[in-house]
Structure formats: structure tokens, C-alpha cells
Amino acid sequence: MENNKKTFYQEYEVFSKRTPSSAFQHQFSLLAPNAEMALIMAQENFMRREPVADIWVVNRLDIRALAPEEKQILNRLDNKDYRTTKGYGYLKKKWRHYEQKMLDEKEILSWAGGKDK
Amino acid sequence: MSEAAKTLSPEFKEALVELLFQLADDDFFFAYRGSEWLGLAPHIEEDVASSSISQDSMGHATMFYTLLEELGLGKADDLAHARSAHERKNSILVERLNGPGHYMEDAQYDWAYAVVRNCFYTQAKKVKIDSLKQSAYGPLAEVAVKVNMELYYHLLHWKTWFVQLLSTTEEAKARMMQAMDKVMSDFDDVFSLGHHAEQMKQFGLIEEESVLKEKWTVALARIFESLDLEIPRKVNPQSQNGRNGEHTKELEDALSTLGEVYNLDPVSPW
Numbered sequence: 495m496e497n498n499k500k501t502f503y504q505e506y507e508v509f510s511k512r513t514p515s516s517a518f519q520h521q522f523s524l525l526a527p528n529a530e531m532a533l534i535m536a537q538e539n540f541m542r543r544e545p546v547a548d549i550w551v552v553n554r555l556d557i558r559a560l561a562p563e564e565k566q567i568l569n570r571l572d573n574k575d576y577r578t579t580k581g582y583g584y585l586k587k588k589w590r591h592y593e594q595k596m597l598d599e600k601e602i603l604s605w606a607g608g609k610d611k
Numbered sequence: 612m613s614e615a616a617k618t619l620s621p622e623f624k625e626a627l628v629e630l631l632f633q634l635a636d637d638d639f640f641f642a643y644r645g646s647e648w649l650g651l652a653p654h655i656e657e658d659v660a661s662s663s664i665s666q667d668s669m670g671h672a673t674m675f676y677t678l679l680e681e682l683g684l685g686k687a688d689d690l691a692h693a694r695s696a697h698e699r700k701n702s703i704l705v706e707r708l709n710g711p712g713h714y715m716e717d718a719q720y721d722w723a724y725a726v727v728r729n730c731f732y733t734q735a736k737k738v739k740i741d742s743l744k745q746s747a748y749g750p751l752a753e754v755a756v757k758v759n760m761e762l763y764y765h766l767l768h769w770k771t772w773f774v775q776l777l778s779t780t781e782e783a784k785a786r787m788m789q790a791m792d793k794v795m796s797d798f799d800d801v802f803s804l805g806h807h808a809e810q811m812k813q814f815g816l817i818e819e820e821s822v823l824k825e826k827w828t829v830a831l832a833r834i835f836e837s838l839d840l841e842i843p844r845k846v847n848p849q850s851q852n853g854r855n856g857e858h859t860k861e862l863e864d865a866l867s868t869l870g871e872v873y874n875l876d877p878v879s880p881w
Contacts, residue, residue: 503654524656525656528775531771531775538660538661542663
């Protein structure tokens, strides 16, 4: 009985989206005895002032989360530069670098030297 | 006075004003009794949710009082606050206390009573609003369409509580049955349209009492069937009819509390 009492209210995680095409976003959590109650509470508690296109409520117990010790699976070395695509934005800079080099003093003099010979 | 109000015949206007006072006063006191629950509801999420519904309902009352203001009956604020008990046209049900005690101290309010009253009243309001969407008075039909948008949620909220409390423990069920008896003993005048009922029907302002009552019964029957219960029948007819200005002391007390600040200085813009 004591145990029942403790779990009468359960934690629900509430997700909502602002427009039909946007993604669901986690908003907050609340206490309710079941999903139906959680749904009617979610609407008035947190979404009464803004437009909402849809709502999900999920019992926290149904979420498989990481235990503190399991967070070790997130550890990784910081040497994965080669895996990250940075696009080709750097090419412009590189090109300019070579363009500049082409017209520097040394380069021009070297042309003259070439003529002397 | 609005353009729509200028061309009305005196008989039409009289019936319309009567109906608007019934609708406005109903939601005004329903919202007031709901607001007294603030801080006292069973848990914090419900406190916020039910208080928000009370605020919505006060907003509905405001729309009806504003229609009266447009008909030249006076300022909406005065109509809401400054009319005495015998001028009020609300049903007895909405003026009833939430329970013994005062909301500031020793409140022993009955949540079962709140759930039953709010569920039955909101279902009745839904039936009336659906009918008013076809009202012969255009501005009222427009208001009905707006109010209806919020009613779906209000009704879902109270139905959810109603069904869940009746399908949990024996104690909850017993308390709900007791609350139903109490609510039903005050339900006669909820569908009464008062002295002008005949004109309201004749002018197409709203459907007649018996039609509205029947729709309400059909809607409730669906809920009761799902619970395998009988709809409570009323035994004794009610002695007073709020639509005719007959009220209980509970209304007078409510009026003096909710008008306390307003009556300090009615001309001051709060």
C-alpha cells in the first residue's frame, strides 16, 4: 500500500511541436496518475499561451536512459578530424595564397633573371 | 449601440437580453467558484489547468456581458459586478459553494462535487453553445462559434476526471455518487430559459428547453454506458428558479466577496 501510494503519481515527459511540419521538441515533465491525465495537464500547464500543433506524453519509466556508469559509452578520443567534413570552404583561401605568391617580388625578379640568361 | 442592435423589435430585444443575462451570469459564477479552488486543487498541475479553464470561462462571461453592453444595457463591468442577487439570471447550480469553509482558511472543498458540477455544467453549456451557433441574433452566433473552440478541451478535461474517479476506488465512487445527487438536485433550472422561453424559441434565439435537455441526456448517456452506470434521476423538483431571479444566500455571499474591491470605488479604473 505504502509503495502504491508512492507511485500513484508518475513522471511524464512532454513533447510538442509548433507547426505540423516541425520536429517534436522536449518541453518539460509533469506528474500525473496516467497518460490521459498527463495529456490534459500538459495542454493547460504549458501550452495555453502559444500555438501548438501536436503533443506527446511519455511515461519516464518507458524511457531507456543511460545510467551514470553507462555514460562511459560516450567517451572518445579527440582525434577524429579526418571524419568531420568541413566542406570546401578553405579552398578559396588556399587559392588566394597561391595567387598572391605568384605575383610577389621574388617571382617577378626570377622572370627577369630568366630573360638575362 | 451596435448597428445590429438598432433594428431589433422591442419584443425580440427583451427576449435576447434575458437570454444573454442567463448565459453571462452562468459563466460568471461558474468561473468565480472555479477560481476559489486556486491553490486547493488535488495537485499542482490540476491547479494550473483548472484555474486556466476558470479564466477561459470568465472570458466567455465577458463576451456575453459585452453583447449586452452593445445593446445599450450599460457597461460590461457594471453588469458583472453591480447587479444585486435578485437581478441575477444564473442557474442555482453555479452559485453553490464548493464546500464548507472559506477559500482563505479551513477550506474543506469537495473535489468530487467540483468534478461532477463542472462536467455536467460544461456538457450543458456545450449543448447550448451548439444551438446558439444557429441563433437568429448574428453577434451571439459569432460569440458561440468562438466559445465553442475552447469548450472541446474544457469538456475533455472534466470528462476525463469524471470517468477516472468513477472507475478507481470504492471510496472515490461513493463520493462521486453523493456529489451527483447533490448536483442533480440543483439541475432543474440549468435548462430553464425563464419567463421568456416561448419568445426565445419563437424568435429563433435558441432551441427550446426540452430539446436542449434531451441532447444533454444523450451526451451523458454515452459516458454512463461506458462506466456501466445509470444516469442519476432527479427526485424532488427544485423550489427556486435562478432564471427568474430566485437565488440562495450563497449567491449573496459570493456577490459581496467578488464585488468587494469593485464596490469600494466603482468609477475608479482598476
